[in-house]
Amino acid sequence: MTFIKNHKKIVSTILVLVVALAVVLGFTLKKGEAVAKFNGESITKDELYSEMVKQYGSATVDKMIADKIVTAEAAKKKIAVSDNEVNKQINALKESYGGEDVFNQMIASNGTTLTQVKEDLKNYLTIKKLLEPQIKITDEEMKTYFEENKDSFAEPEQVKASHILVADEQTANEIKQKLTDGADFADLAKQYSTDEGTKNDGGELGYFGKGDMVAEFENVAFSLDVNQISDPVKTDYGYHIIKVEDKKAAKEAYFEDSKATIKDTLLDQKLDSEYTTWLENKKKGYKIENNLAKA
Incomplete structure (x- = not known):
């Protein structure tokens, strides 16, 4: 899951923070009311929003634009991701974290929700389906990776x-x-x-x-x-x-037994680099304005 982690790690956290604060403050504070005070001087909700937009707004909008491009391109190619596919990834994550309880603790400690994780996974799987046909992984690449990481495949x-x-x-x-x-x-x-x-x-x-x-x-x-x-x-x-x-009993690592895992790992690594190039090329076909980027 290297790609999805890198793709969402900063902006996803910012979105959760902004949305959470907006909801909480929207219900608890009136317009212009102070969210904090320093030496008797008020810091208002509007000032907080302005500061958050200034620091994180442009990056958040860029991420939202990228997601819209992915959705539009997937529609053109009639690509869809089912709930079963997302749930399969969720179950794999739970297993990798050592069970559902640890997985839920991880979600909570990162300030996100299961719904947000599923949305990120659905976006990741859509990108994977869009880009996978143009990514080539040779047997030579897989064998090299296997030899360099052989110990990790042994049981x-x-x-x-x-x-x-x-x-x-x-x-x-x-x-x-x-x-x-x-x-x-x-x-x-x-x-x-x-x-x-x-x-x-x-x-x-x-x-x-x-x-x-x-x-x-x-x-x-x-x-x-x-x-x-x-x-x-x-x-x-x-x-x-x-x-x-x-x-x-201990089991020695064999290349043929590990090929599927190695291919998935290399695919994730190549998605990291290919996605950036693909996204920039696709942006040229859309009319896009990020007014926050001009601020």
Whole structure:
């Protein structure tokens, strides 16, 4: 998503800020009323708007004009982006951020909304459809990228495990005995585990590689066989009982397995440069005026 990040990173933030302030101030302040005071001197809403327009107005208008050009060109070529395509990208972003909760936190921390993200993604996918036919990516380029980034395509050894975390060794030993006697691991995790993030899922941690967990936990997890349950393991968090659900052996990187990912990455990189040139050329075919640029 290199292209979309670069395309929107400044102006999108400005738009959110301007719109948010306009809405809030529009409801709470009357015309000419102060938004702040310094040594008794008022700073009015109108002065604030003027300052924001002076600093960010021209760039914001340029971005709006660019979006209109993209929409017009897409209409000429009968290019459309469906909701399913946008939602597929949203799901990919959620996965890349480690889940929906982290994704939502990222949106909130950047002062934007899911609706705005979807609009940006729809614009990005439209641009991609417009420009992709004129972008060429050769096998030689892909092979060069693969060799330069080979380590990132290899898959390290991974373990899928669940755990039950408790505060003291006695409780851990009691739970271990219950498991030995045939109790269900997931049920005991829900009942006893102090890890609020995993207990309701039966203690499931998913897959993790070496370096993802604290050393004491990791050393035991990677030493267990599938379906084997550990004795209590002490870490700074308390006492863990670990059950290994599955294992994935390390997998060497192969070019053929990575081609699709590499092509998408190189396409995003080329969109960065091609879009600027394409946009300037398309502007010549429209009557455009940005009066703020003249100010």
